[in-house]
Amino acid sequence: MHRPLPALRLTGAQILRDGALRPGTIGLADGVISDARLPEVDLSGYLVLPGIVDLHGDSFERHIAPRPSAPFPIATGLASTDRDAAANGITTAYMAQSWSWEGGHRGPDFARALLAAVDDHRPRMLTDLRVQIRCETHTTDTAEDLLDTIAAHGVGYVVFNNHLDEALAIASARPAEFFEWARRAGRSPDDHIAAVSAAKTQARDVPRYLCKLAERFDALGVIYGSHDDTDGETRETFSMIGAKICEFPTSRSAAALARAVGDPVLMGAPNILRGGSQAGNIAAIDLVRDGLCDALVSDYHYPALAGAAWRLVDEDVMDLPEAWAMISSRPAEILRLADRGTLDAGQRADLVVVDPDTRAIEATISGGRIAHLSGEAARRFCDLPERQAIAAE
Secondary structure (H helix, E strand, C coil), X not given: CCCCCCCEEEECCEEEECCEEEECCEEEECCEEECCCCCEEECCCCEEEECEEEEEECCHHHHHCCECCECCCHHHHHHHHHHHHHHCCEEEEEEEEEECCCCHHHCHHHHHHHXXXXXXXXXXXXXXEEXXXXXXXXXXXXXXXXXXXXXXXXXXXXXXXXXXXXXXXXXXXXXHHHHHHHHHCCCCHHHHHHHHHHHHCCHHHHHHHHHHHHHHHHHHCXXXXXXXXXXXXXXXXXXXCCCCEEECCCCHXXXXXXXXXXXXXXEEHHHHHHCCCCCCCCCHHHHHHCCCCCEEECECCCCHHHHHHHHHHHXXXXXXXXXXXXXXXXXXXXXXXXXXXXXXXXCECCEEEECCCCCCEEEEEECCEXXXXXXXXXXXXXXXXXXXXXXXX
């Protein structure tokens, strides 16, 4: 298990606290923000910002299977994901794992294997890696299995999504793409279309299934939402059963309905950074400008989170404290993670050290442990033993 840093304080930097960047010092001790006094690390010229809280990312899939035909052990992929997250300033990361009729890496068997691997890897984690379950709505025959899995592994976040219509459209209009999808799932095209057809027959049971899950989630303390809501009616339906988080709405009407009923809206940071949706859906920056987006998530690319915050600054949409809140304090609030997201005393010591000129994240501290260190910041931290010895004399 990685041990926290000894008690120290960071001095000289601009620190983001209470919605503003101000010069000051920040102490770390026993893995939390404290009033520690000695020794000191001089971070003059740097920004110290809260660690990034990512509520939805699937880039871990590329670490486990860099190519569809070349999978690696899950443990290897998790170690790589952990370091990727740390290098990009992410201190809490929810890996979005499907629970789907699709099978393969998106099926229940793989979801259980991933959760077991995360439990095993936890003592060696640099960041706080967690699992979000993306539950396909047409998996009605797996209810008890899903609930048992969630309870056994302490899963705290689930989103509902329905990609069945998309699958049917691909099978009809783009058969080559559908065949490749089947191959990745380890099925023949005929078997895959049979799985799609079997899922479709469950349509009548889906509403009761979702209500049953919602009731049990409430009892278990699971926070839940929906993914890819296409319109306001869809969002309203999910909101009414308690699925309050609106993830990646594909239309303005879905986001507007969420805002009207007080449901938080999450959008992909790559959408902001690239200037639009790679799937042709609504531009996230437009929702941010109109006050219809509460937080950003990595989606498929960890570097996009910090990059999107800076893009919002460059486009004069908001200042850096407001933009950084969309990837730190607001996500923490949405998932009720009361011990992180800000740099207040007593909070978990999750922070990043950023060069404001290059915007490079040169240090990430997660739970008081150094998870990533590079550049000039690394040299300053490496001076710590010398200064500690001088102070002791």
